[in-house]
Amino acid sequence: xxxxxxxxxxxxxxxxxxxxxxxxxxxxxxxxxxxxxxxxxxxxxxxxxxxxxxxxxxxxxxxxxxxxxxxxxxxxxxxxxxxxxxxxxxxxxxxxxxxxxxxxxxxxxxxxxxxxxxxxxxxxxxxxxxxxxxxxxxxxxxxxxxxxxxxxxxxxxxxxxxxxxxxxxxxxxxxxxxxxxxxxxxxxxxxxxxxxxxxxxxxxxxxxxxxxxxxxxxxxxxxxxxxxxxxxxxxxxxxxxxxxxxxxxxxxxxxxxxxxxxxxxxxxxxxxxxxxxxxxxxxxxxxxxxxxxxxxxxxxxxxxxxxxxxxxxxxxxxxxxxxxxxxxxxxxxxxxxxxxxxxxxxxxxxxxxxxxxxxxxxxxxxxxxx
Numbered sequence: 218x219x220x221x222x223x224x225x226x227x228x229x230x231x232x233x234x235x236x237x238x239x240x241x242x243x244x245x246x247x248x249x250x251x252x253x254x255x256x257x258x259x260x261x262x263x264x265x266x267x268x269x270x271x272x273x274x275x276x277x278x279x280x281x282x283x284x285x286x287x288x289x290x291x292x293x294x295x296x297x298x299x300x301x302x303x304x305x306x307x308x309x310x311x312x313x314x315x316x317x318x319x320x321x322x323x324x325x326x327x328x329x330x331x332x333x334x335x336x337x338x339x340x341x342x343x344x345x346x347x348x349x350x351x352x353x354x355x356x357x358x359x360x361x362x363x364x365x366x367x368x369x370x371x372x373x374x375x376x377x378x379x380x381x382x383x384x385x386x387x388x389x390x391x392x393x394x395x396x397x398x399x400x401x402x403x404x405x406x407x408x409x410x411x412x413x414x415x416x417x418x419x420x421x422x423x424x425x426x427x428x429x430x431x432x433x434x435x436x437x438x439x440x441x442x443x444x445x446x447x448x449x450x451x452x453x454x455x456x457x458x459x460x461x462x463x464x465x466x467x468x469x470x471x472x473x474x475x476x477x478x479x480x481x482x483x484x485x486x487x488x489x490x491x492x493x494x495x496x497x498x499x500x501x502x503x504x505x506x507x508x509x510x511x512x513x514x515x516x517x518x519x520x521x522x523x524x525x526x527x528x529x530x531x532x533x534x535x536x537x538x539x540x541x542x543x544x545x546x547x548x549x550x551x552x553x554x555x556x557x558x559x560x561x562x563x564x565x566x567x568x569x570x571x572x573x574x575x576x577x578x579x580x581x582x583x584x585x586x587x
Contacts, residue, residue: 227445229504230291232517235524236504237284240267242523242530243539243567245278250561272398273479275492282345282482283434283493284500285527289353290438291501293360294446307361314357320587321350324528325423328535340413343423346531351428356435365443372436376487379430380478383486396479403427403484420483427485434485437467437494441501453510460502467495522572522579529585530575543567 245267251257252264266277297310325344359371383402384394391400398404398420407415407424415421441460448456471480471491480488507513523530533539544551547566551559578584 227291227295227509228514228517228521229501229508230288230295231524232508232520233500233504233524234285234288234527235517235520235522236500237281237288238523238527238530239520239568240278240281241285242534242571243564246567247561247564250564254557254561269482272483273396273481275480275482275489279482279489280493280496282348283431283485283490284497286349286352286431286434287438287441287494287497288501289349290356290435290440291442291445293357293435293439294442297357297360298443298446301361310361311358314354314361317587318350318354318357321353321528322347324532324587325350328532331535338413341416341421342413343407343411343416343421343425345423346528348423348428348431352431352435355428355432356439359432359436360439368436368439372433372440375429375433375436376490380474380487382426383484384478396481396484398483401484422483430485430487430490433487433490434494437490437497441498445501445505454506457502457506457510460498460505464495464498464502467491467498471495519572522575525584526575526578528587529578530571533571533574539567539571543570546570 248260248263248267251260254260268276269278270276297314300310301307322344325346325348326340326342328346329341329344359368363371383396386402387393387395388400388402388405391397395401398417403426404420404424406426407421408419411421411425416423444456444459468491471488474488474491478486478488480486480492482489504517508517543563543566547563547570550566551563554562
């Protein structure tokens, strides 16, 4: 892990990553506060879209995690692919990829548990960053050592194999193909092999075995990144349209598969991969078209500042008391506004303080690289 200066990047990629992180760092709280204050159907609906379903189903909030993993895949041809073209050996790049993946796993454990001495059975090992690290690592290994056509076979094999695993096996005492939290085979295997504390006692949504289809999410990003990177200037509009078409097809396939294999973030089902992959491609096409084709960049600067330091701002919540800083600096504003809207205003202040911190780092060209 190191701090480094910036380099030329795909502007829309950083902007979309920042847009994704914007919701992770607290923006969704504005919808929750407004729903509580007004009870208006509009705000209640948006608030509901930023809560995870209990088990099966899909809301906008479910997209945030896989979108980040998808974008990590999009960046692969611009980083690993570029280094390959410069003549760097696959072995050197493999070491770099594995190192990055394992560092993310370690950071995920730190994020979950802090820097405390704890009994091993009380540590939560599974994490968002851990899944990103492992899925990124294996997807990049596939990228390094296979042909473009073989990667599609890997993608199909992972999704179909995961479907077969969940459809033909179950936890002991449950019927074959049981997909309940107690009876599905993936949660059962995690309970057997994954040590420590689980997020939901008998199930962890970031468990070990559901990382398999998550590799497919990263591969979808890699497919997108390869398409974007090898697009000539005169073919950008055609590429954006192609992403839209593929995204719509993926969404259609997701809805069809959902009939027999439910869209479920907790299990990261294959239909969930297609659902999130389709929406991610549509968002990538939109940002790419508006920013990199039409050239409208100024509006996206706000998100780019966040996207350039995404891991840093994510980890900062465990080491910086942003609520304390916000109240100390801008608490007076909430007092001036008064009840009932002061809580919504303080959410905006919270985001402003975080963004100001990131903007300071951006101006100093300080970026956390893993």
